[in-house]
Amino acid sequence: MPSLNFASDNIAGASQPVLDAIVAANAGPMPAYGADPITTGLTTRFSELFEREVEVVLVATGTAANALALASVLSPWGLCLCHEEAHIIDDECGAPEFFTAGAKLLGLQGNGAKIDPRSVAEAVDRLPRHEKQMPAELVSISQATECGLVYGIEEIAALGEVAHARGVKLHMDGARFANALVRLGCSPADMTWRSGVDILSFGGTKNGCLAAEAVIVFDPDLAGTLRRRRKRSGHTLSKGRLLSAQFEGYLAGGHWLDNARHANAMAERLAAGVKALPGARLAWPTEANEVFAILPRGIDEALRRAGAVYHPWSDRSLPAGEALGPDEVLVRLVTAFTTTQDSVDGFLNAARSGA
Ligand SMILES: Cc1ncc(COP(=O)(O)O)c(C=O)c1O
Known part of the structure; x- marks a missing residue:
């Protein structure tokens, strides 16, 4: 009798190449806290994948990736615009607000959990510019969305333009990055920084990893505090190589x-x-x-x-x-x-x- 379980992509275990990579990385001593050659090699690997230099910070959950990514952009008094059904607003138990020490998420409406440039522009433009109000600092989109839709490259670029024109940055929650990418058939670079994404939560767990997500930073100004924030939040693994090895197995050979x-x-x-x-x-x-x-x-x-x-x-x-x-x-x-x-x-x- 085949399984009739369609509750989530997280009901699957880890894939064999990921497990093999963990086992291969397990032997012998290696430097701790991400100083190992697997972790350092991963920055090169992700830089090749994204066709530019990127900063890579690994964590074990999507919530940690999102919350730390948001915290590296938002000030405690900053506003993050996202869809009203976004995972960051609905399903993370306030982690973004906690890690940002008070930033607020503002949910916008939109068919299929997509937000559009017009509603982002309207929301940002109607905010009074007074110290009593929280300024918009970030827009966050989920790729794919919580209703299973995929933003096209032009849609992402339009959101990026509207945001950047207002001094606002763009975050992508890519818990299902790979599923969206193969749907569009484009390059990871086109779906992210070339379309205006400043910081990305690159998901691995739902699609084969055991527990591995990467915060990928395209805007060098945002990289500075991320590692400290990760450590301070208790998300820096001492045996970091076993986290990095997952991505090695995940990315190898497509x-x-x-x-x-x-x-x-x-x-x-x-x-x-x-x-x-x-x-x-x-x-x-x-x-x-x-x-x-x-x-x-x-x-x-x-x-x-x-x-x-x-x-x-x-x-x-x-x-x-x-x-x-x-x-x-x-x-x-x-x-x-x-x-x-x-x-x-x-x-x-x-x-x-x-x-
Ligand atoms: C859109 C989205 N973002 C992020 C996550 C990551 O969540 P978790 O912290 O459970 O790994 C999920 C998982 O359900 C998700 O669907």
């Missing part, structure tokens, strides 16, 4: 891109099947590794009876004109690098039994 392509392909297969279910439809197009399905309650109940696992989702950011009927539910189905065709087909068969 393994990370293969994983993401697989997860996205499984999501596409799932989305096609969902669309063919009587009475079902997609809330947003499937652009990465998440399917957001509006299901008749009967199908949802049949799936639960069959042991399928997934989360209900918020309908706050549905497109204009879309709404849930009284007998419909909105659910999120996430695929991972470990998802099999059998799982997808098993899920769809169970759904059909309730149609």
